[in-house]
Amino acid sequence: MKGEKGERRRTALLKIAYRMFIEQGYDSTSIDEIIAEADIAKGTYYYYFPSKEATLEAVIDMMLAEEAERAQAAVASPMPVPQKIVAVILAMRPRQEESGISTTLERSENIVMHEKVGRRLIEVTAPLLTEVVQEGIAQGIFECTNVEERVRMILFLCQRIFDSGHFNERDIEVFVDTVEKTLGAQTGTMDFIKGLIQ
Amino acid sequence: MKGEKGERRRTALLKIAYRMFIEQGYDSTSIDEIIAEADIAKGTYYYYFPSKEATLEAVIDMMLAEEAERAQAAVASPMPVPQKIVAVILAMRPRQEESGISTTLERSENIVMHEKVGRRLIEVTAPLLTEVVQEGIAQGIFECTNVEERVRMILFLCQRIFDSGHFNERDIEVFVDTVEKTLGAQTGTMDFIKGLIQ
DNA sequence: TTACTTTTTCGACTGTCGGTCGAATTTCTG
DNA sequence: CAGAAATTCGACCGACAGTCGAAAAAGTAA
Numbered sequence A, B: 001m002k003g004e005k006g007e008r009r010r011t012a013l014l015k016i017a018y019r020m021f022i023e024q025g026y027d028s029t030s031i032d033e034i035i036a037e038a039d040i041a042k043g044t045y046y047y048y049f050p051s052k053e054a055t056l057e058a059v060i061d062m063m064l065a066e067e068a069e070r071a072q073a074a075v076a077s078p079m080p081v082p083q084k085i086v087a088v089i090l091a092m093r094p095r096q097e098e099s100g101i102s103t104t105l106e107r108s109e110n111i112v113m114h115e116k117v118g119r120r121l122i123e124v125t126a127p128l129l130t131e132v133v134q135e136g137i138a139q140g141i142f143e144c145t146n147v148e149e150r151v152r153m154i155l156f157l158c159q160r161i162f163d164s165g166h167f168n169e170r171d172i173e174v175f176v177d178t179v180e181k182t183l184g185a186q187t188g189t190m191d192f193i194k195g196l197i198q
Numbered sequence C: 001t002t003a004c005t006t007t008t009t010c011g012a013c014t015g016t017c018g019g020t021c022g023a024a025t026t027t028c029t030g
Numbered sequence D: 001c002a003g004a005a006a007t008t009c010g011a012c013c014g015a016c017a018g019t020c021g022a023a024a025a026a027g028t029a030a
Helices: A004-024 A031-038 A042-048 A052-076 A081-092 A096-100 A111-138 A147-163 A169-183 A192-197 B004-024 B031-038 B042-048 B052-076 B081-092 B096-100 B111-138 B147-163 B169-183 B192-197
Strands: none
Touching: A004 A031, A004 A042, A004 A052, A031 A042, A052 A081, A052 A111, A081 A111, A081 A147, A081 A192, A111 A147, A111 B111, A147 A169, A147 B147, A147 B169, A169 A192, A169 B147, A169 B169, B004 B031, B004 B042, B004 B052, B031 B042, B052 B081, B052 B111, B081 B111, B081 B147, B081 B192, B111 B147, B147 B169, B169 B192
16 A cells, blocks of 8 residues: 555666666676665566566666756757757767667667667657757748658667767768758758767 | 588578578577477587577578679669669568568567668668669769768668658658758659659 | 554576587598 | 598576565554
């Protein structure tokens, strides 16, 4: 009939899982390791999570929540449109902790986690960026139809850029060019993106 | 000092693995199932493949080989440029057998396989399409720099379209529009793509 | 306090799976 | 035919996700 103590334990487990998933990757973190770290029996773990994958899902929610909040705040603020775009794109960037150790390096593993984070990130970010772009259209900076689809495409490309070693200048140049053209912006309008990537 | 009989067994195993990976997905196909199907002892299996993942790699090679050959032939032929592009894009389309049962449906599993196939497919296809686009530039159909990067980006988007349920008309319209603009083609030049997707 | 119900915890156990290994068997070679 | 090399075998291992019944802890009502 309670649940408050239980919630705290769940959160604690979530934080441990979060850290370990980021440090060693999802696949190579075993439940046994998590419960050892938490000093907990296996049954207890499965009292709070139905499966390992459910834990990953919850961890991802946790990761995205803060980031989404920050991006949302930026979008709602009275910033100029280009700066809002920067804010949203920055949210797409892999978190420092991640890139530090595992995710970036051994990305042939961790595909599952990486993919899931990516999908969710786009889901969260797309409506925000759509709003910004529509604001830009109202201001005459952009000119296009099918905003929603264009935005999703841009975010998708953005993810690719951040993902693997696709970091050379040419790729970025093509990306910026594509963004400008697909949104119907004047050439050079989006040049500032180049700066914030490297 | 031989290897001919051995090669045949390897190929047989590869074909079994290929079929089972496609029918049930990579993750949910166990080595035990494969060797049962092949009526082979486990040691024999590992005499031919160092690991399950190596088998997947080999299977993917097998899958891509034929497709790449066909695309290559089309590119080398004296077709008009647009038709060559069709040929390459068709090669990106998920194979019928795949979409039939597992890969498309339960794509939350099979991520590993799906991802690997995707990467390899782009690796194989990119140089071909680059060649075609350069031919198009020579003919004045396209006009752009950084062809290699643009092509990779297009293939990437193409994959996304075929991937998940991103199949509505608007997405395709945006895709076609982006391709035209990124290659510097006249509006409408690439409209034929719309037809060949649905 | 006591008697009870509910929530939480425990850890031994199971089944599956990828991979190993040494020995047996077959095939090649001189 | 003898010895070497290639091939096959299957018992075995360790790791791991997940289960289960029972015990302990916490809550409730008298």
